[in-house]
Amino acid sequence: MTPPVKRLADWDGDRLERLAEAHGTPLYVMDHDRIRANYARFSEAFDFAHVMYAAKANTGRAVVRTLYDAGADIECAAAGELYRAIEAGVAPEDLQYTAVNPPAGDLDYAVDLWEDTPELTITAGAEMTLDRLEARGFDGRLALRVNPGIGTGHHEKVATGKDAKFGLPYEEVEAVAEAARERFDLVGLHAHVGSGVLSGDLDDHERALQRVADLAERVGDLEFVDLGGGFGVPYRPDEEPLDIEAAAEMVRRVTADLDATVALEPGRYLVADAGALVTRVNTIKETPETRVVGVDAGLTSMIRPAMFDSYHHIRNVTGGDREPVESSVGGPLCTSADVFCTDRPIPRPEADDLLAIGNVGAYGINLASQFHSQPRPGEVAIEGDNERVTRRRETFEDLTRLEDEASGAE
Incomplete structure (x- = not known):
């Protein structure tokens, strides 16, 4: 019988990095x-x-x-x-x-x-x-x-x-x-x-x-x-x-x-711990209040922290052996709700690091949106050594596709 929960630390970091390189971020990975x-x-x-x-x-x-x-x-x-x-x-x-x-x-x-x-x-x-x-x-x-x-x-x-x-x-x-x-x-x-x-x-x-x-x-x-x-x-x-x-x-x-x-x-x-969301660090900003870590995922990718004040564990996949520093991780949206954590000890994130957010298999991709005209993330399924794209990443063209169809634009 498998362990009763798959912790974020149990995910293969090398595999997550390889998937992120191949498919871009933010990216849902479903086991x-x-x-x-x-x-x-x-x-x-x-x-x-x-x-x-x-x-x-x-x-x-x-x-x-x-x-x-x-x-x-x-x-x-x-x-x-x-x-x-x-x-x-x-x-x-x-x-x-x-x-x-x-x-x-x-x-x-x-x-x-x-x-x-x-x-x-x-x-x-x-x-x-x-x-x-x-x-x-x-x-x-x-x-x-x-x-x-x-x-x-x-x-x-x-x-x-x-x-x-x-x-x-x-x-x-x-x-x-x-x-x-x-x-x-x-x-x-x-x-x-x-x-x-x-x-x-x-x-x-x-x-x-x-x-x-x-x-x-x-x-x-x-x-x-x-x-x-x-x-x-x-x-x-x-x-x-x-x-x-x-x-x-x-x-x-x-x-x-x-x-x-x-x-x-x-x-x-059945599905929560089978999902991880990988996201790339793009901005580091030191402020008197906190260390701001900007990533390419946001509440449009995974809204549970903003909607329910939910805790989701965050792992620095790239620099997991660094000393932890208190970090506030947030996305690219123009609202104070667009944060995944505040003042949480995380192995010191640096620009281009890959972070993983755990337990997103339930109420993660289902609640994704196009607020701020953010294309929704892609999704990859892993089964043993096999991997397959199960949801392609949206493009800018997808943002206006329904409007284009309504107006008859080609």
Whole structure:
């Protein structure tokens, strides 16, 4: 069994430098052997559950295909994710659609897909969504999303279990379920409590899941109870990884009395530590406050530090044996949010050094943008000794391509 986490120090520095020279920076590198190992570890621990991959963590075609080939079905939170999964070669009957305030076009696409693939399950978290589905002729496999009123995870913005945006109010679910059975084929309940759950969060996570399990027993006659995902990985080098066996034992205990299949949707746990972002130092500036290290990646490449104040370990691949100096690493964008760390000890970076940012396989490339007209990074997959480009780097021409197509420019 592979180690429970791939630390940034475990990446082959010579290989990262070679890939950066060959493909430029900023560059995402995804270790698909690691993705498969993470899935194998998770599915072995949760051998009593139906495991799906939460595609929102990383919808890259190569990533989705690797997990599907490894045995995971795919859970999609938007119609675009359904489309991407199908484009990756996923059979529609192996998809589940979990809608959150779905736009009309999303519901149209999902219902059209269901008409050809009645095995598709659609999850709804609001009574109005049920009405909108019925108006489109949908009467198929339905799951209801529950808001358990308890959220867990690494940041309040991902503690979805207590956010009114997500799911039906706990006290209303039984009545909604009874009425839904007259209109749809009610097959499941769904809940997602939060994201980034580590061993210290398991008690809170258990309380939330217990509420869902208790509710499922009262609703009764269900094919499955989907307890979402949320299992986390350590972002700091001294942080302990999740005890996956303890997490599995907790879920097994909570669901022991359920007469329904337990479903889980890991995302981050499967792909986060399989990704590294390599970036080149272009500017060194000594100031009275700090040592500024400018790099060619920015929040357009990886926004998690700016959005969630997230910690991502940074390694000096080129000069790892130098004495550490407190450094503030930031990108080329005109905002104070465009920083990856502030006053962090890093082996003294110099111009042209290659830095690597760890644990970017989840919510990294998916959240990349063209703010400041920055072309989005490329991506390379590594598998054993093999390497292949799975996402080409955008060019300046790509920045205006949709506008050019709209205006008929050649």
